[in-house]
Amino acid sequence: MSLHIDELCDPALLTAMVSGGYIRTQRHPALPLLIHNYTEKAQYDNVWNPATLACRGLVVSAVTGTVLARPFAKFFNHGQPGAPELDLDGPVSVTDKADGSLGVLFPTPDGHAVATRGSFDSTQARHATAVWRSRYAGRFTPPEGRTLLFEIIYPGNRIVLDYGDLDDLVLLGAVDIGTGRSHGPAGVAGWPGPAVESFGYATLAEALAAPPRDNREGLVVHFVGPDTRLKIKYAEYVRLHRIVTGLNARVVWEAVVGGTLDQLLEPLPDEFHAWATKIAVSLRSEVAALHASVEATFESVVAGLPPGWARKDFALAVARHPMRGCLFLRLDEKDYDSHLWQQVRPSLEEPGA
Numbered sequence: 001m002s003l004h005i006d007e008l009c010d011p012a013l014l015t016a017m018v019s020g021g022y023i024r025t026q027r028h029p030a031l032p033l034l035i036h037n038y039t040e041k042a043q044y045d046n047v048w049n050p051a052t053l054a055c056r057g058l059v060v061s062a063v064t065g066t067v068l069a070r071p072f073a074k075f076f077n078h079g080q081p082g083a084p085e086l087d088l089d090g091p092v093s094v095t096d097k098a099d100g101s102l103g104v105l106f107p108t109p110d111g112h113a114v115a116t117r118g119s120f121d122s123t124q125a126r127h128a129t130a131v132w133r134s135r136y137a138g139r140f141t142p143p144e145g146r147t148l149l150f151e152i153i154y155p156g157n158r159i160v161l162d163y164g165d166l167d168d169l170v171l172l173g174a175v176d177i178g179t180g181r182s183h184g185p186a187g188v189a190g191w192p193g194p195a196v197e198s199f200g201y202a203t204l205a206e207a208l209a210a211p212p213r214d215n216r217e218g219l220v221v222h223f224v225g226p227d228t229r230l231k232i233k234y235a236e237y238v239r240l241h242r243i244v245t246g247l248n249a250r251v252v253w254e255a256v257v258g259g260t261l262d263q264l265l266e267p268l269p270d271e272f273h274a275w276a277t278k279i280a281v282s283l284r285s286e287v288a289a290l291h292a293s294v295e296a297t298f299e300s301v302v303a304g305l306p307p308g309w310a311r312k313d314f315a316l317a318v319a320r321h322p323m324r325g326c327l328f329l330r331l332d333e334k335d336y337d338s339h340l341w342q343q344v345r346p347s348l349e350e351p352g353a
Contacts, residue, residue, distance in 0.1 A: 001145055001178030003067045005060050008180075009051040017042075017051045028120045031108060032062040037118030038074060040265040043273050048074065048082050057104040057117040069106035069115070069147045070177045075220075075229035078208070084228040088205040093184050096197040097218040097231055098151035098170055099161040103128045105148040111137055114150070114169070128152045131169055140192055146174045148188060151196065160237060161215055171195035182227055196220075207232060238272075247272060249346035252279040257341050279346075286344040287337065294323055294340075298330045 005014070014036075017023040022042040026035050036055035042048070052074065059069035076083040101124040103114045113120075114128035128150065142148050154167040171191050173184045185195035199219070201207040207221050218233040242248075255264040261280055265273055301317045314331060318324040329336035 003070070003178050005058075005065045005067055008058075008067060008070075009054050013049060014051045014055075017047075017049070017055075020047075022047050022052055023055045024118060026119055027062065033068070033106075033108075033120065034060045034062050035115055035118065035120055036060065040262045044262070044265055044277060046081060057102060057115060059104060059106040059115060067177055069104050070175045070180065071102065071104050071117075071147060071149055072173070072175060072182055072229065073180070075231065077231045077233055083230055084223060084226065086204060087223060088208075089203050091202065091224045092204055092207065093186075093222045093224060094199045094201045094207050095172070095184055095220050095222070096199075096216060097220050097233065098153065098172070098196050099159045099163075099217045099237075100124075100151040100153040100157055100170070101128075102172075103150035103152040103169060105132070105142060105150070112142060114152070116152070124152045124157055127154060127157070128169060131167070136169070136193060140190065143174070143188070145177050146183075146188075147177055148174050161217060166194075168194050180227075182222070182229075184222055204230070212236060242272070247276070249279050252276050253283055253341075253344070253346050256280050256283055283341075283344050283346075287340045290323075290340045290343060291337065294326045294330060294336065297321065297323065298327055301327070 005011075014023065018025060020041075022039055022045070024037055024039045026037075027033070028035070036058040038052040038055050042052045054070075054073055056074050057069070057071040058067065060067055074082075101122075102117045103124070104117070105112050105114055112132060114125055114132055116122045116125045116128075119125055131154075149172045150169040151172055153163050153170055155163075155165060171185045171188060171193060172195075173182060174188050175182045184198065185191070186198070188195075199207075199210070201210060201221075204221055204223075207219055210219070212218075212234040216234065217237045218231060221230045221232060223229070252261070252264070255261045261276075265276060297318075301314065305313050305317060311331070315328075318327045321327060326336040326339050329339070
C-alpha cells in the first residue's frame with residue numbers, strides 16, 4: 001500500500017511550514033529523494049500540527065511524491081506541552097530510551113540505506129548505512145511497506161551515556177507506511193541485531209513509579225490503543241546532558257548576542273528548549289528595558305539643557321550617570337545596544353548548576 005505525501009498532510013500546510021522555517025527539506029546528494037524534518041524553530045515556537053509532527057525524517061520521492069520511509073511521529077516528554085492525554089491505567093508497552101541518533105531505513109536502487117532525522121549525508125547516516133550494508137543487508141529483508149527505525153550507537157557518536165565499544169543499529173521499532181500504525185521492536189520478526197530493552201510495565205502508572213536505572217536515559221511509553229508515545233527522561237540524565245554540553249546562562253547569552261540561538265537549540269533535547277528560551281526572552285527583555293531607560297534619560301537631559309547648548313553642556317549633565325557611555329553614543333546617533341548586552345551578561349556558572 002503506497003502513500004503519497006499529500007495524503008499524509010495537507011500540501012498547503014506543508015508549504016506554509018517550509019516557507020515559515022518550521023520544516024527543513026534536504027535533497028539526497030545523488031538520488032531524486034527528499035527528506036523532511038521539523039526544525040529547531042518549530043520546537044522554539046512550539047508549532048506542532050500534522051505536517052511538523054509527521055516530518056521527523058520523512059523520506060519522499062522527489063519525482064512522484066511517494067513516501068518511501070515514515071518514522072515515528074514526533075512525540076514529547078512527560079509533562080511537556082504536546083504530550084498525549086495521560087491514561088494512567090490504559091495498556092502500554094514500554095521500552096528503553098536509547099541515547100544515540102535516530103536512524104531511518106529507506107530504499108535506494110543500490111539497496112537500503114539509513115538517514116538520520118534530517119539528513120541523508122550526516123556522519124551518523126553514513127556510518128549507519130555502512131553498518132547496515134556490511135552486517136545486515138545480506139541476511140535480513142525489511143518487511144514490505146514498513147519503515148524500520150534504529151538508534152545509531154557507536155563510540156564516536158556518544159551523547160551522554162557510555163555504551164562501551166557498542167557499534168551497531170539498535171532496533172527501536174517500525175511504522176506501517178500506508179497507515180502510520182507503529183510497532184515496537186517486537187513488531188519486526190526475525191531481526192538478527194540488537195533491540196532496545198522492553199519492560200513488563202502494564203500501565204503508565206507503573207512506568208512512572210519505576211525506579212531510575214543507572215547509565216540510562218529513561219523510558220519510552222507506547223499507548224497501544226491510540227498509538228501515541230511519551231518519553232520519561234531521568235533527572236540524572238538531564239543533569240549529565242547539561243554538564244556534557246556545557247549549557248548555562250552564559251552560553252545562551254553568547255548565542256543570543258551572536259545570533260546563533262537556533263543553532264544552539266537544534267541538537268538539544270526538548271526539555272532544554274523551554275529553559276534556554278526562557279533565558280533568551282529574559283535577556284532580551286532586560287536589554288529592551290535598559291534601551292528604554294537610556295532613551296528616556298537622553299530626552300530628559302536634552303530637555304533640561306539651555307538654548308544653544310554644546311557638547312560640553314551635555315557632558316556636564318551626564319557626568320555622574322552610570323549609563324553616560326550609552327548616552328554619548330545616543331548623542332552621536334550611534335548604536336549602543338552592544339553595550340547594553342554587556343550589562344546583562346550572566347555571571348559564569350557551573351554547567352550543572
